[in-house]
Amino acid sequence: MAPASPPARLSRRFAIAAAILTAAAMLLISIVSLWLIDRQREHANDLLQQREVAFHARTVGHNLEALSTRLADVAASPILANALVDSAGKETYLTPFLHGMRQMNGIPVQVLFTDFEGKAIADNGSAGFGPKEIAWLRERLASGVERPALHDGELFGVYLLRYSRTRTPEGALMYKVRLADLKPAPWAVLAPAGARPAAAHEIAAQVPLPPALAHLDLTLREDERRLANPLEAPAPQYLLIGAITAALALLVFLLAQRLAQGLTRDLRRLETFSASLGDAGVKHQRAPLAGSREVVSLAGAINRMLDRLYEQHAHLEAERRRFHQLSNNIPQLVWMAEPDGRIVWFNDRWYEFTGTAPGEFSNDDWQTLHDPNVLPEVMRRWRAAVAGGEPDQMTFPLRDADGRYHSFFCAITPLRDEGGRIMQWFGTATDVSQLEQAERAVRYSEERLQQGLVAARMAVWERDPFNGEVSFAANLHSVFGKSWSNVDELWELVHPDDRESMRETVDRAVREGGEYRATPRIHRADDGRLIWIDIRGRLGLAEDGRRTVVHAIAIDITERKHAEEALQLADQRKDEFLAMLAHELRNPLAPISSAADMLRIAYSGEPRVKQISEIVARQVAHMRHLVDDLLDVSRVTRGLVTIIHKPVDMRRVVSEAVEQSRPLLETRRHRFEVALPEQALTVDGDHTRLVQVAANLLNNAAKYTPEGGHIRVALDAHEGQARLTVRDNGTGIGPDLLPVVFDLFTQGSRTLDRTQGGLGLGLALVRKLVELHGGQVTASSPGQGQGSTFTVTLPLL
Numbered sequence: 073m074a075p076a077s078p079p080a081r082l083s084r085r086f087a088i089a090a091a092i093l094t095a096a097a098m099l100l101i102s103i104v105s106l107w108l109i110d111r112q113r114e115h116a117n118d119l120l121q122q123r124e125v126a127f128h129a130r131t132v133g134h135n136l137e138a139l140s141t142r143l144a145d146v147a148a149s150p151i152l153a154n155a156l157v158d159s160a161g162k163e164t165y166l167t168p169f170l171h172g173m174r175q176m177n178g179i180p181v182q183v184l185f186t187d188f189e190g191k192a193i194a195d196n197g198s199a200g201f202g203p204k205e206i207a208w209l210r211e212r213l214a215s216g217v218e219r220p221a222l223h224d225g226e227l228f229g230v231y232l233l234r235y236s237r238t239r240t241p242e243g244a245l246m247y248k249v250r251l252a253d254l255k256p257a258p259w260a261v262l263a264p265a266g267a268r269p270a271a272a273h274e275i276a277a278q279v280p281l282p283p284a285l286a287h288l289d290l291t292l293r294e295d296e297r298r299l300a301n302p303l304e305a306p307a308p309q310y311l312l313i314g315a316i317t318a319a320l321a322l323l324v325f326l327l328a329q330r331l332a333q334g335l336t337r338d339l340r341r342l343e344t345f346s347a348s349l350g351d352a353g354v355k356h357q358r359a360p361l362a363g364s365r366e367v368v369s370l371a372g373a374i375n376r377m378l379d380r381l382y383e384q385h386a387h388l389e390a391e392r393r394r395f396h397q398l399s400n401n402i403p404q405l406v407w408m409a410e411p412d413g414r415i416v417w418f419n420d421r422w423y424e425f426t427g428t429a430p431g432e433f434s435n436d437d438w439q440t441l442h443d444p445n446v447l448p449e450v451m452r453r454w455r456a457a458v459a460g461g462e463p464d465q466m467t468f469p470l471r472d473a474d475g476r477y478h479s480f481f482c483a484i485t486p487l488r489d490e491g492g493r494i495m496q497w498f499g500t501a502t503d504v505s506q507l508e509q510a511e512r513a514v515r516y517s518e519e520r521l522q523q524g525l526v527a528a529r530m531a532v533w534e535r536d537p538f539n540g541e542v543s544f545a546a547n548l549h550s551v552f553g554k555s556w557s558n559v560d561e562l563w564e565l566v567h568p569d570d571r572e573s574m575r576e577t578v579d580r581a582v583r584e585g586g587e588y589r590a591t592p593r594i595h596r597a598d599d600g601r602l603i604w605i606d607i608r609g610r611l612g613l614a615e616d617g618r619r620t621v622v623h624a625i626a627i628d629i630t631e632r633k634h635a636e637e638a639l640q641l642a643d644q645r646k647d648e649f650l651a652m653l654a655h656e657l658r659n660p661l662a663p664i665s666s667a668a669d670m671l672r673i674a675y676s677g678e679p680r681v682k683q684i685s686e687i688v689a690r691q692v693a694h695m696r697h698l699v700d701d702l703l704d705v706s707r708v709t710r711g712l713v714t715i716i717h718k719p720v721d722m723r724r725v726v727s728e729a730v731e732q733s734r735p736l737l738e739t740r741r742h743r744f745e746v747a748l749p750e751q752a753l754t755v756d757g758d759h760t761r762l763v764q765v766a767a768n769l770l771n772n773a774a775k776y777t778p779e780g781g782h783i784r785v786a787l788d789a790h791e792g793q794a795r796l797t798v799r800d801n802g803t804g805i806g807p808d809l810l811p812v813v814f815d816l817f818t819q820g821s822r823t824l825d826r827t828q829g830g831l832g833l834g835l836a837l838v839r840k841l842v843e844l845h846g847g848q849v850t851a852s853s854p855g856q857g858q859g860s861t862f863t864v865t866l867p868l869l
Contacts, residue, residue, distance in 0.1 A: 133280035147231030338363030427473025553598030567593035729766030777802030
C-alpha cells in the first residue's frame with residue numbers, strides 16, 4: 073500500500089486560506105467596483121436623458137416663442153396694413169412677403185391673411201385652411217379674441233389687425249402649425265399636461281411657452297427606452313483588479329476605499345464638469361477626453377450635445393444678423409429702443425433719410441426731425457406707450473436731409489420675454505407721402521370721371537355673370553333714373569319688344585367669352601320716359617384678378633336716335649324731291665327737242681338757225697341724260713328698281729358699254745385699251761343695268777382724263793368672281809375725296825378743259841346697282857394727277 077499523504081502544514085493552510093480570502097476579497101472588490109461603476113453610469117445616463125428631454129422641451133419652447141414673435145412682427149408690419157387698402161399691390165409686395173414665411177426655424181407654417189370678414193387676401197403658398205378653420209377664424213374676428221387653440225394635433229393662432237381709426241379688427245393673420253413638426257424626435261409626445269399622465273418608462277418635461285401660448289400648458293414626453301444611453305456598459309477589468317489584488321494582497325483591505333475612490337475619480341470629475349456647465353460661454357466649454365473608456369465615451373456624448381448647443385447658438389446669432397440685414401434693406405425706417413424708451417439703434421434707411429452717419433445722433437436728436445407743431449403729440453403718445461407697455465400707431469411728418477417733410481406711418485411694438493417683461497421696443501416708419509398723393513389723385517380722377525360720365529350721359533358697371541350681382545356702378549341714376557345692386561332690375565326697365573333679343577345677345581357673349589353690343593329702348597325709372605341706350609359689354613377679370621365679371625357701359629343715345637330719324641326723314645324727302653324734280657324736268661324736254669328738230673328741218677338753208685338748233689338739241693340730250701340719272705338714283709334709293717336675274721356674259725356687257733362710250737372717247741382723242749378673256753365670265757344679273765354700270769365708269773374715266781390720255785379696261789376672273797377694272801391716268805382722286813367718291817353729288821374739282829359736266833350721280837348709281845347684284849365696287853388712286861382705278865367684282869355662276 074502506498075503511504076498516506078502527510079497533512080498540510082499550517083502555513084500552507086494559512087496560505088491557502090489567505091489565498092482563498094484574497095481571492096474572495098478580489099472577487100468582492102471586483103463585484104463592488106463593477107457595481108459602483110454601473111451605478112455611476114446609470115445615474116449619469118438618467119441625468120443626461122433628463123437633461124436631453126429638458127433641452128428638447130426648451131427647443132420646442134424657443135421655436136414657439138420665435139414663431140409667436142415673428143408672426144407678431146408680421147401682423148404689425150405696415151405691409152399688411154397697406155394691403156388692406158391697396159389690393160392692386162398684392163402681386164408686387166404682399167405675396168412675396170408672405171411666401172418668405174413658409175418655414176420658421178425649419179418648422180413649416182401655414183399663414184393666411186384675410187380681411188375683416190375672414191375672406192382670404194393672400195397666403196404663403198402652403199396647404200390651405202379648411203371650412204372649420206375659417207369658421208374658427210371668423211369666430212375670433214367676431215369676438216375680438218386672439219387666444220390660440222389646439223385641434224386635432226394642430227396649433228391654431230390668429231393676430232387681429234387693429235388700427236387707430238377703428239376699434240374692430242380690420243383684418244387677420246391666421247397661422248397653423250402641426251404639433252408633429254414641433255417634436256424633436258419621432259417618438260416624442262407633445263400634448264397638454266392634463267392629456268394623460270406620463271408612463272413609468274416616460275420622461276416628461278414642461279415646455280416653456282411664450283405668454284401668448286402659456287394657456288396651452290404643453291408637456292414633452294419621451295420614452296427613455298428610445299433614448300440613447302451615452303455611457304456603454306464597461307468591460308470587466310477582472311484581470312487588472314486580480315493582478316492589483318495579487319500584488320497588493322496585504323494592502324487590499326487598507327486600500328479598498330482608496331481604490332474605489334480611484335476607480336470613480338474620472339466619473340466624479342465628469343460630474344463636476346457637467347455641474348459647471350453654463351458658468352462660461354457654451355463655445356469655450358469642452359469635457360476632457362481622459363480617463364476610462366466609459367468616461368471618455370460619456371465625455372464625447374456631452375461634447376456632442378455642447379456642439380449642438382453651439383450650432384443653435386450660432387444659428388440664433390445668424391438670425392440676428394439676418395434681422396439686422398433685413399432691417400437695413402427694407403424701405404422703412406426702423407429703430408430699436410430700451411424698455412425705458414431710449415432709442416439705441418437705427419437702420420441704414422434712417423441714416424440715408426436724415427443724411428447723417430451712425431454715431432452722429434444722440435438719444436434725443438431724433439426729435440429735431442419732427443414738425444415742431446406735431447412733436448408734442450408724438451412725444452405724448454410715445455411716453456404713454458412706454459408707460460403702458462402697449463403697441464401704438466401714428467402718422468406724422470419727418471424732415472429729410474434736404475429739409476423737406478415727408479408723411480410717415482409709424483408702428484411701435486414692445487418685444488417681451490417669457491415672463492412678459494419688455495426687453496426692447498421695435499418701431500418702423502413707412503413713407504406714405506406718395507400713397508397720400510396717389511389717394512388724392514385717385515379721388516380727383518374719380519371726380520373727373522363722374523363729371524365726364526354725367527356730361528356724356530354715360531353709365532358703367534361691373535356684374536357677376538352667374539348671379540347678376542353688381543359690384544361696381546357709376547352714374548347709373550343719371551342714365552336709368554335709378555341705381556341697382558342686381559342686373560335683374562335692369563331687365564325690368566328694358567322695353568318688352570327688345571328684352572328677348574338683348575338677353576340672347578348678352579348670353580351668347582357670356583358663353584363665348586366675347587363682347588356684345590345692343591341698343592334697346594329703356595323706360596327710365598324716375599319719369600317713365602322712353603329712351604334709347606347703347607349698351608356694350610365685355611367678359612374680363614375682376615379687380616382681384618380671379619373672378620370673371622362682365623364690364624358694361626351704357627350711353628344715352630336718344631338725341632342721336634332722334635337726329636338719325638330726322639336724317640332718315642330728310643333723306644326720304646330728298647329722294648321724293650329728286651323723283652318729282654326729274655319728272656317735272658323731263659316733261660318740257662320733249663317739246664324743246666321737237667322744236668329744235670323742226671327748226672333744223674324748216675331752216676336747213678339758214679346756217680345760223682341750223683347751228684342754234686343743233687346746240688339746243690345737244691343740250692336737251694345732255695339734260696335728258698341728267699334727268700335719267702336722277703330718276704335712276706331716285707328709284708334705286710327708294711327700292712323701286714328691280715333686277716331681272718339672268719345669266720349674263722360680262723364680255724358682252726363690256727363690249728356694249730365700250731360702244732356706248734366710244735363717241736366720247738374719240739371726241740377727247742383718248743388712247744383706249746380693252747383686255748377681255750377668251751372664255752365667258754357668266755354672272756347672275758340684269759344685262760341692261762350691268763351695261764349701265766360699265767358705261768358710267770368709262771364715261772367717268774373719259775371726263776376726268778385730259779385729251780390724249782390713256783384708259784384701260786380689263787376683265788378677268790379672280791377668286792371665284794368676275795373682276796372688271798377701269799384704269800386711267802387722269803386727274804386722280806385726292807385722299808379727302810376718296811372715302812366719299814361713291815356718295816351722291818360728289819365731284820372732283822373741275823378743270824378748264826372739262827366740257828362734260830355732271831351732278832355727281834354716276835358713281836353713286838354704279839355703287840347701288842353693283843350692290844343690288846351682290847357685288848362690290850372700290851376706287852383707288854395714288855393721289856392728285858396720278859390717275860385712278862375703279863374695280864367691280866361680281867360673283868360668278
